[in-house]
Amino acid sequence: MKLSATDRLALIRLKNRPTVNDYIPLIFNRFMELHGDRHYGDDAAIMGGIATFYSMPVTVIAQVKGRNIEENKHTNFAMPHPEGYRKALRLARQAEKFGRPVICLVDTPGAFCGIEAEERGQGEAIARNLMEFMTLRVPIVSIVLGEGGSGGALALAVCDELAMLENALYSVISPRGFASILWKDPTREKEAAELMKITSEDLLGFGVCERIIAEPAGGAHNDPQLMADNISEYLFDAMKRLCAVDTKLLLDKRYEKFRKIGMFTE
Amino acid sequence: MGLEDLLKKVKHRFNDEKAEAAPRDEHKPEPQKPDIKGVNIPDDLFFKCPRCRTASYKEDFEKDRKVCSHCHYHARLTWRERLDLTADKGSFAEHDAGMESLNPIGYPEYADKLKKLQTQCELRDAVITGECSIRGYKAVIGIMDSNFMMASMGSVVGEKITRAFEYATEKKLPVVMFTASGGARMQEGIISLMQMAKTSGAIARFSDSGGLYITVMTDPTTGGVTASFASLGDIIIAEPKVLIGFAGRRVIQDTIKQKLPDEFQSAEFLKENGFVDMIVERKKMRSCLARLMKLHNYEKMGGET
Numbered sequence: 001m002k003l004s005a006t007d008r009l010a011l012i013r014l015k016n017r018p019t020v021n022d023y024i025p026l027i028f029n030r031f032m033e034l035h036g037d038r039h040y041g042d043d044a045a046i047m048g049g050i051a052t053f054y055s056m057p058v059t060v061i062a063q064v065k066g067r068n069i070e071e072n073k074h075t076n077f078a079m080p081h082p083e084g085y086r087k088a089l090r091l092a093r094q095a096e097k098f099g100r101p102v103i104c105l106v107d108t109p110g111a112f113c114g115i116e117a118e119e120r121g122q123g124e125a126i127a128r129n130l131m132e133f134m135t136l137r138v139p140i141v142s143i144v145l146g147e148g149g150s151g152g153a154l155a156l157a158v159c160d161e162l163a164m165l166e167n168a169l170y171s172v173i174s175p176r177g178f179a180s181i182l183w184k185d186p187t188r189e190k191e192a193a194e195l196m197k198i199t200s201e202d203l204l205g206f207g208v209c210e211r212i213i214a215e216p217a218g219g220a221h222n223d224p225q226l227m228a229d230n231i232s233e234y235l236f237d238a239m240k241r242l243c244a245v246d247t248k249l250l251l252d253k254r255y256e257k258f259r260k261i262g263m264f265t266e
Numbered sequence: 267m268g269l270e271d272l273l274k275k276v277k278h279r280f281n282d283e284k285a286e287a288a289p290r291d292e293h294k295p296e297p298q299k300p301d302i303k304g305v306n307i308p309d310d311l312f313f314k315c316p317r318c319r320t321a322s323y324k325e326d327f328e329k330d331r332k333v334c335s336h337c338h339y340h341a342r343l344t345w346r347e348r349l350d351l352t353a354d355k356g357s358f359a360e361h362d363a364g365m366e367s368l369n370p371i372g373y374p375e376y377a378d379k380l381k382k383l384q385t386q387c388e389l390r391d392a393v394i395t396g397e398c399s400i401r402g403y404k405a406v407i408g409i410m411d412s413n414f415m416m417a418s419m420g421s422v423v424g425e426k427i428t429r430a431f432e433y434a435t436e437k438k439l440p441v442v443m444f445t446a447s448g449g450a451r452m453q454e455g456i457i458s459l460m461q462m463a464k465t466s467g468a469i470a471r472f473s474d475s476g477g478l479y480i481t482v483m484t485d486p487t488t489g490g491v492t493a494s495f496a497s498l499g500d501i502i503i504a505e506p507k508v509l510i511g512f513a514g515r516r517v518i519q520d521t522i523k524q525k526l527p528d529e530f531q532s533a534e535f536l537k538e539n540g541f542v543d544m545i546v547e548r549k550k551m552r553s554c555l556a557r558l559m560k561l562h563n564y565e566k567m568g569g570e571t
Contacts, residue, residue: 111493111512111513113512113513113514113517113518113521114513114518114521114522115518115522115526115530117512117513118511118512118513118518118530118531119539120539121497121539121540121541122493122512122513123492123493123496123497123511123512123541124492124493124497124541126462126493126494126512127462127466127492127493127494127495127496127497127498128497128498130462130463130466130467130493130494131466131467131469131470131473131498132470134463134466134467134470135470135471135474150450150459150490151450151459151462151489151490151493151494151512154459154460154462154463155493157463158463158466158467170456171455171456171459172450172452172454172455172456172458172459172490173450173452178452181452182452182453195371195372195373196371196455196456197370197371197455197456198455198456202456203456206370206456206457208456208457208460254467255467255471258460258463258464258467259428259464259467259468261457261460261461261464262421262422262424262425262457262460262461262464263367263368263369263370263421263454263457264365264366264367264368264421264422264425265365265366265368266362266364266365266366
């Protein structure tokens with residue numbers, strides 16, 4: 001049975017919902033983490049590095065939710081600062097140079113909102129990723145694992161294919177933020193979640209997401225191994241398809257994927 | 267001069283059309299006003315600056331291109347005012363004038379709201395795009411109008427901006443984009459978020475083709491527009507004292523539980539932090555834009571100098 005958007009909102013916030021720290025060892029071989037943006041620092045909210053996937057080297061870039069309060073303090077609840085996005089871009093460019101596909105794992109409430117994030121150009125950092133990922137000359141696959149929060153998620157989701165775990169959500173703003181801004185009433189969060197069309201099925205319908213990855217009965221936390229297997233199976237298929245496409249065609253299709261989104265008359 | 271005398275004087279001027287012709291300087295108020303808190307100032311006579319809170323005669327303020335005479339805050343303009351100040355007279359040809367948004371998530375009363383604003387603002391959505399010349403230099407221009415749903419970006423803004431860059435790529439024209447926005451248009455849900463990627467992608471292609479993109483950040487440039495096409499100019503100009511940022515001030519204040527300094531997220535703050543190339547006054551904007559186009563080897567088409 002399909003869950004409502006509100007139920008999914010609760011489900012993806014469960015403490016034991018698997019995170020990238022659970023998935024990476026189950027999906028990839030020998031992940032080597034690489035640190036820093038080479039400009040300012042290293043942001044623990046975004047983890048990046050090189051691993052092998054079925055013996056093929058790949059670059060993995062992932063937003064890191066903690067599994068407990070200490071981890072969350074360390075990773076800022078997966079809310080990246082500009083240096084996190086700049087690290088992601090650096091690693092993506094590195095992948096391009098060495099011809100490795102890029103796999104982004106998206107799981108964030110949004111980019112961090114704070115004084116330092118503004119001082120260091122949060123807007124510019126996100127904008128640059130959107131522009132540069134669009135023309136990156138290697139395949140890019142993004143997978144939304146739980147929360148896909150706004151521009152902070154999109155900065156790792158300009159890709160050839162976007163997949164979502166069945167219960168993952170992806171939205172322009174959190175339902176709470178939506179209710180707070182449009183209705184001046186954050187307590188109407190659930191109503192907002194239902195109205196906003198943010199489930200994996202909704203986004204498949206809009207052409208924003210290309211593939212839904214099934215979750216184990218009751219949610220990913222009930223069987224992380226099975227969930228990881230499902231993700232691997234999808235990734236294997238996606239890599240096989242995308243790596244076979246000529247680069248120019250790949251980039252044209254990526255452009256077209258976003259180019260066609262919009263609902264208007266004239 | 268007491269406030270009451272001032273009001274009397276204004277009233278007198280306002281009622282007597284002949285007074286308009288009187289030498290202005292004699293009647294010009296001091297730029298600094300006494301504290302006007304608690305006094306009911308008629309809206310239609312005064313502009314009260316949201317930055318320095320000084321009141322000035324609306325008439326003077328408007329003659330001065332809506333710039334606060336005290337602190338030089340460059341106030342918001344309608345698209346028409348901006349176009350008149352920027353483009354050579356009669357040079358503007360609009361693109362995609364008839365484009366209107368649909369209602370992707372079925373947001374209640376969205377269509378009605380759009381209809382109402384369309385009449386009010388003489389605009390179909392929050393941006394107007396087209397071709398014009400600026401001191402003889404031909405350019406593709408985009409002007410966002412914050413009167414239209416705080417110039418938030420939905421399908422129409424995203425599509426028009428994307429087309430503007432595609433057109434400029436094809437015609438080898440520079441692009442000048444006057445940005446102002448509250449961010450993504452939430453009423454269009456995820457579709458509005460995708461416009462950030464779509465516009466940025468079009469800029470990537472335009473940029474690869476060697477085109478010059480000049481951003482002029484005006485009040486306020488925030489959210490998803492800052493985090494996409496506004497921040498991607500080859501040259502980024504800002505008007506003095508305007509608000510530029512990613513996250514809303516209130517959101518940040520709620521996160522950190524303290525008040526933010528006044529200059530936070532101002533054009534000057536952005537420049538200091540390295541995100542704006544230069545701050546240019548409104549009255550010098552045309553010559554600045556023309557010079558930049560000239561420096562990038564665009565050819566002057568003649569006409570106005």
